[in-house]
Amino acid sequence: MPINDTNTIAGLLSRARCVQLAQYMIDGARPGSIAALWINLDRFQQVNHSFGYTGGNKILSIIANRLELATGNGVHLGHMGADEFLCLLPTEGLSQAVALAEHIMTMLEEPIMLNETKLHPVARIGIALLEPDEDSVSLLQRADQAMYLAKRNGKRWLQAEGDITAASGSCSILANTELEIESKLHQAIESGGLSLHYQPILRKDGSIDAVEALMRCTVNGRDISPTLFIPVAEKTGLITRLGEWTMSQGAIFARQLDEAGYPIKVAVNISRAQLLAPHFSQALSSALIYAALPADRLELELTESLFMDMSPTVQENLCDARAAGVGLAIDDFGTGYSCLANLKDIHAAKLKLDRAFAIALPEDSRAFAIVKAMTRLGQELGMTVVAEGVETKEQMHALLHAGVDAAQGYLYARAMSGDDLLAWLKVHKKKHVACVRKLSHDSLVR
Amino acid sequence: MTASFDNSLNGELESAVRDNRIPPCPLALEKISQEMSKPDPDFRHLTQIISSDVALAAGLVRLANSPFFGSRRRVASVNEALMLLGLNTSSQAVACIALGNVFPSMPAMERFWDASAQIAKLSGWLAREQKWPGVRPEEAYTYGLFRDCGIAVLLQHFPHYVRILQDANNEALRTFTDVEDELLPTNHVVMGSMMTQSWWLPENICKAVRHHHDIKHDMGRKDAPFRYLVAISQLAEYLLQQNTGRSKTHEWEKLGEVCLQQLDLDEEAVQALEAKANEVLAERE
Numbered sequence: 001m002p003i004n005d006t007n008t009i010a011g012l013l014s015r016a017r018c019v020q021l022a023q024y025m026i027d028g029a030r031p032g033s034i035a036a037l038w039i040n041l042d043r044f045q046q047v048n049h050s051f052g053y054t055g056g057n058k059i060l061s062i063i064a065n066r067l068e069l070a071t072g073n074g075v076h077l078g079h080m081g082a083d084e085f086l087c088l089l090p091t092e093g094l095s096q097a098v099a100l101a102e103h104i105m106t107m108l109e110e111p112i113m114l115n116e117t118k119l120h121p122v123a124r125i126g127i128a129l130l131e132p133d134e135d136s137v138s139l140l141q142r143a144d145q146a147m148y149l150a151k152r153n154g155k156r157w158l159q160a161e162g163d164i165t166a167a168s169g170s171c172s173i174l175a176n177t178e179l180e181i182e183s184k185l186h187q188a189i190e191s192g193g194l195s196l197h198y199q200p201i202l203r204k205d206g207s208i209d210a211v212e213a214l215m216r217c218t219v220n221g222r223d224i225s226p227t228l229f230i231p232v233a234e235k236t237g238l239i240t241r242l243g244e245w246t247m248s249q250g251a252i253f254a255r256q257l258d259e260a261g262y263p264i265k266v267a268v269n270i271s272r273a274q275l276l277a278p279h280f281s282q283a284l285s286s287a288l289i290y291a292a293l294p295a296d297r298l299e300l301e302l303t304e305s306l307f308m309d310m311s312p313t314v315q316e317n318l319c320d321a322r323a324a325g326v327g328l329a330i331d332d333f334g335t336g337y338s339c340l341a342n343l344k345d346i347h348a349a350k351l352k353l354d355r356a357f358a359i360a361l362p363e364d365s366r367a368f369a370i371v372k373a374m375t376r377l378g379q380e381l382g383m384t385v386v387a388e389g390v391e392t393k394e395q396m397h398a399l400l401h402a403g404v405d406a407a408q409g410y411l412y413a414r415a416m417s418g419d420d421l422l423a424w425l426k427v428h429k430k431k432h433v434a435c436v437r438k439l440s441h442d443s444l445v446r
Numbered sequence: 447m448t449a450s451f452d453n454s455l456n457g458e459l460e461s462a463v464r465d466n467r468i469p470p471c472p473l474a475l476e477k478i479s480q481e482m483s484k485p486d487p488d489f490r491h492l493t494q495i496i497s498s499d500v501a502l503a504a505g506l507v508r509l510a511n512s513p514f515f516g517s518r519r520r521v522a523s524v525n526e527a528l529m530l531l532g533l534n535t536s537s538q539a540v541a542c543i544a545l546g547n548v549f550p551s552m553p554a555m556e557r558f559w560d561a562s563a564q565i566a567k568l569s570g571w572l573a574r575e576q577k578w579p580g581v582r583p584e585e586a587y588t589y590g591l592f593r594d595c596g597i598a599v600l601l602q603h604f605p606h607y608v609r610i611l612q613d614a615n616n617e618a619l620r621t622f623t624d625v626e627d628e629l630l631p632t633n634h635v636v637m638g639s640m641m642t643q644s645w646w647l648p649e650n651i652c653k654a655v656r657h658h659h660d661i662k663h664d665m666g667r668k669d670a671p672f673r674y675l676v677a678i679s680q681l682a683e684y685l686l687q688q689n690t691g692r693s694k695t696h697e698w699e700k701l702g703e704v705c706l707q708q709l710d711l712d713e714e715a716v717q718a719l720e721a722k723a724n725e726v727l728a729e730r731e
Contacts, residue, residue: 062529069532072671074579107532110487113525120486191534192479192646221485241643248640252470285631286596286640289603291470324631 009064009079018078018086022136025088034130035097037087038143039067039104040151042122044083047114055114062112063121070107071100086140094129099183101125106191106220124150181232184219189241193218196249197415198266200424201386201408208425209384209406210265210299211257213250214415215242234271243274244283251291251298253418258297262425267299267329272306275314284321295325299350302328304336310345322347332388334374343381351378355389358409362398372402379403471644472544474502478537479646487533493525496540505543506536514570514587515539534648538588541645542566545591549598554608558598561686564727566590568682569675571726572719578709580671581678589651589675590682593658596638604630615695622659622697635659650675659697662704677705681716685723 013021025034041063048056060083067077067085078086087104091097108123126147128139188194195218198211217224233239246268254266274280288295300321306314322328329350330343334357343351353374360367371387378385387399390409399407413424471479477495481487497503503524509515510527515535521527528536549555570587600607607630614625626633639656654675661676684698698705706716 065530066532069535069582072580072582073577074669106482107534109485110529110532111489113489113529186649188483189649190646191482192476193483218483221483244640245643248644249470252644279636282627282632282636283640286637289632290599290637290640290644 009061011068011077012064012085013076013078015078015080018076018080018088019136019140021076021078022088022139025090026130026134026136026139029090029130031132031134032093032129033090034139035087035089035091035100036128036139036143037089037097037101037104038080038126038128038140038147039085039087039108040124040147041083041108042124042151047119051114058114059112059119059121063108066107066110067104070104075100080144084144086143091129094127095182097127097129098180099186101127102183102187103190106187126150181224181229182236182238184224185217185229185233185236185238185242187219188217188224189238189245191219194242194245195417196246196253197417198253198421199408199415200413200421201267201406202412203406204400204404208262208264209386210267211421212267212301212408212415213246213253213269215246234273237273239271239273240277243269243271244287247284247287247298248290251287251293254297255291255293256418257422257425258293260422260425262422263297264425265297265299265327267301267327269331270300270302270306272303272314275306275317276311280317281320284326285324288324288326296327299327299329301331301352302346302348303331304333307339307342310342315345318346329386330383333378334370340377343377348383350386351381351383352386352388352408353404355409358387358389358391358395358399358407361395368398368402371399371404375403375405379405471646472540472548474499474540475537475544475645478533478540482533482537482646489525489528492528492536493523496524496528501547502540502543506539509539509542510536513574513583514567515584535584537646538584538648538651541647542588542591544645545595549602554601555598558594558601562591562594564686564690565593565679565682568685568723568726569678571723572678572682576709578674578678579669581674585648585651585671586675586678588647589654590679592638592642592647592651593655593679594634594638595641596634596636596655599637599641600630600632600634618696618699621700622695654679659701661701661708668708673708677708680705681709681711681719684716685720686727688720689724689727 022034022036044056044059047059051059060079063085064077064079067087071077071087071089074089076088078088080086087100089097089100105123105125108121110121112119112121124147126143126145126149128143128146130139195216196213197216198213200211201209203209215226215230217226217229230239233242247270250266250268254264257264257266284298287293288298300318302318318328327350328346328348329352330346330348331352332354333351335354351374353371357367357371357374361371362368375385384405385403386406386408387404388408390396390399390407390411392411396407396411413428416424474495478492481489481492496506506524506527507521510521510531515531519530521530527539531539546559549559566587567590569590570583573581573586574583597607597611601611604610610626610629613629614622617625623633623635635656635658639652642652642655650672653670653672657672658676658679661673661680680697680701683695684702687694687698706712711719
């Protein structure tokens with residue numbers, strides 16, 4: 001290697017200074033409150049072989065610059081020699097250190113152009129949190145070892161053994177998916193990784209009643225399933241942030257649909273936490289104003305878990321939304337916390353029957369009887385009744401026979417991106433009108 | 447405080463959404479954010495998109511060389527600026543440039559942007575000089591520019607918002623947003639944070655936009671970077687008021703003490719900054 005412990009990168013601490021500084025930070029600090037991140041670049045030697053000393057140095061200074069940009073002022077950066085860097089920081093715990101590691105990796109892994117060649121740096125990071133009675137040399141060594149293990153095991157980052165988490169009995173190789181998911185959610189929020197997909201809801205006559213907006217989360221090109229990230233978002237309180245974003249983006253898309261000649265409602269899912277958060281009404285108004293969307297073009301889908309505890313704040317917020325002209329829909333009805341008193345109080349415009357019922361049709365006559373009764377009940381209360389999860393024509397026949405007003409499911413369309421939905425609306429509109437009309441006609445003839 | 451939609455507000459909301467509109471997110475920003483979520487961002491494609499807009503390209507190179515977006519090396523091209531700043535920071539720089547083009551020029555708007563630009567400049571300078579933990583100068587600068595973007599949106603939608611703004615600026619006791627909440631279905635902090643979220647600005651900036659009038663309330667960690675951003679911009683606004691007599695509000699009387707505590711500054715230090723701020727404001731871009 002042409003470059004050794006020269007530490008010529010301006011602005012970064014030398015190895016010796018890092019050890020000193022770490023010791024200074026450690027003195028009087030409680031265990032777990034200091035993190036060391038040891039960062040190494042994969043295949044850096046190849047860069048040196050191909051581009052020589054000057055090329056290698058250029059890469060190192062770009063990496064050093066990106067590290068400075070990726071970290072805040074409270075983080076100390078060191079050059080530990082060759083292609084190895086160190087971040088030292090006070091931390092509140094592992095999740096904060098992991099979030100920083102993820103952020104650093106994102107920043108470092110942006111391609112670098114060198115002599116018209118595009119290079120893709122890959123970073124590996126070892127994380128160590130301060131242990132009781134540990135000195136700085138040991139802390140840095142453990143971070144280094146964790147980096148080495150990450151490299152050997154093909155992991156992007158790894159937490160060092162013998163830290164606080166490990167002492168409490170959990171595995172040393174970090175596989176805490178909730179933490180990983182939380183950190184990925186933060187990353188998605190910061191780096192454009194959130195998007196909405198839309199699934200159409202069709203009326204009996206084939207016209208579109210609404211599209212339901214469903215959130216997608218993509219980090220580093222990989223999708224994280226909503227079944228994984230929604231529960232974590234609910235647990236960590238991030239759901240309020242995601243929910244507000246969904247409201248505004250859903251409203252913006254409704255406006256786009258309108259401009260494209262499709263005056264269709266967009267339905268967004270609202271969580272209980274959102275309705276309990278302060279300023280829900282202001283957020284809803286802001287979404288409508290920002291998108292310049294009339295209120296009746298947005299619909300709020302309320303999951304049944306909301307009805308576990310209809311606090312005055314929730315009731316007031318729902319009442320405000322309805323008064324503003326925003327439609328309310330009760331989602332997943334018929335399972336979980338269904339309570340008829342809630343139907344009476346909420347004044348929703350739409351009742352969506354849980355997919356469990358559609359799936360049981362047409363064979364299950366008891367399910368059919370329940371669907372028929374719930375449909376009647378909803379309609380008597382002035383609601384549009386929608387069957388969710390419709391996958392086959394046979395199910396649809398049965399549902400139409402039971403009297404539902406509209407349906408949603410794979411039979412008609414999967415959830416798709418905004419652009420795909422616009423294309424779908426254009427191409428399939430007529431076809432679906434004809435198809436559903438025929439279904440409707442057939443079921444009435446029987 | 448919760449706004450309620452009585453009948454008059456309903457009507458107001460309806461007429462507000464009928465006409466004026468803001469682009470949900472400028473195209474270049476949307477493209478950068480799309481690339482950011484990919485494992486292998488295509489810099490060439492982004493360079494093409496940004497370069498096709500001459501004003502945007504020139505603005506990005508200028509910002510990449512500005513002291514707030516802090517690089518030691520000077521860049522000469524869009525491609526270099528993107529490489530050196532990285533996508534996150536480039537995205538902030540592009541947002542800053544795009545913001546000025548979004549709102550139509552009306553006299554009230556021009557004064558408003560002028561004040562925001564000065565606050566941004568002072569905030570970037572303060573962050574660079576004082577090096578508070580977790581605060582980057584470019585973030586302080588971007589935040590200064592976007593802090594009150596909700597006001598611009600509301601000015602566009604509600605003709606009488608100018609009056610509400612005056613009332614809120616003259617309000618010595620209640621919080622600024624309490625005055626808005628009484629008269630409008632929303633307020634500029636909720637609106638502003640929605641816009642910054644939609645433009646993919648860093649979460650610290652979105653949070654700081656949301657809480658810049660209620661930093662007094664206990665909101666988790668005292669050393670959270672967004673609290674520094676809020677305090678820096680309030681101090682910047684105060685320095686601007688002291689130096690130019692413009693952008694008068696009662697906010698420093700309400701929030702100054704908390705902000706100085708957050709920034710660990712005393713009156714003497716503020717006086718010293720006041721003298722220097724004059725020079726910073728006089729500097730040409």
